[in-house]
Amino acid sequence: GESVGLHLPTLSVQEGDNSIINCAYSNSASDYFIWYKQESGKGPQFIIDIRSNMDKRQGQRVTVLLNKTVKHLSLQIAATQPGDSAVYFCAETLNTGNQFYFGTGTSLTVIP
Amino acid sequence: ETGVTQTPRHLVMGMTNKKSLKCEQHLGHNAMYWYKQSAKKPLELMFVYSLEERVENNSVPSRFSPECPNSSHLFLHLHTLQPEDSALYLCASSQDWGANTEAFFGQGTRLTVV
Numbered sequence: 506g507e508s509v510g511l512h513l514p515t516l517s518v519q520e521g522d523n524s525i526i527n528c529a530y531s532n533s534a535s536d537y538f539i540w541y542k543q544e545s546g547k548g549p550q551f552i553i554d555i556r557s558n559m560d561k562r563q564g565q566r567v568t569v570l571l572n573k574t575v576k577h578l579s580l581q582i583a584a585t586q587p588g589d590s591a592v593y594f595c596a597e598t599l600n601t602g603n604q605f606y607f608g609t610g611t612s613l614t615v616i617p
Numbered sequence: 618e619t620g621v622t623q624t625p626r627h628l629v630m631g632m633t634n635k636k637s638l639k640c641e642q643h644l645g646h647n648a649m650y651w652y653k654q655s656a657k658k659p660l661e662l663m664f665v666y667s668l669e670e671r672v673e674n675n676s677v678p679s680r681f682s683p684e685c686p687n688s689s690h691l692f693l694h695l696h697t698l699q700p701e702d703s704a705l706y707l708c709a710s711s712q713d714w715g716a717n718t719e720a721f722f723g724q725g726t727r728l729t730v731v
Contacts, residue, residue, distance in 0.1 A: 536717065537717040547725075548619065548621075548623075548707050548722035548723050548725045549722045550722070551719045551720075554719055556717075594659075598717055604662055604665070605660075607659040607660040608659055609657060
């Protein structure tokens, strides 16, 4: 199977600071990546995606960076808010099928 | 609200019971999925349906039996489960299988097998 892992299982940040959540993937053929946010008692919620022909993509307060050379993905959250506290998953897919391979997740805690 | 609704939200069942999980999507998607989420483990893909046909079955025990009567509904029938089957079961849908688009998840059913 695929190996999608996260460097840190937990992350605590001060409210208002920027957060960076990292993810490593193992298959260089992966061509589509997604970040999901999962709050307690809820299902994963789509945050942002990026395709392998891009290095960077920005959304509202979030930026995803893709470094294909080292097979690394990161999610940056600007001005982190208490509502950002959740578990964040990265997921990758190959260019065949839509089977997502998920990491175990990073738990982000925002300190007021 | 993601457009994917799962019922029930919580389920406690004995090992000899038979129960079913239901998923409904209102997004007009053609692909639907069942995932299992256990503590401290990555989401595990169980089944994939595309246009009501099963396209993936990831070595799931036969005590889990999926059913997709139409492209909007997906069921997971459960019988003679084991305590280790206790987990959060997530349903998801995407526009198409193989299109590399995001999957939308339901809230999940928290299953406890006693």
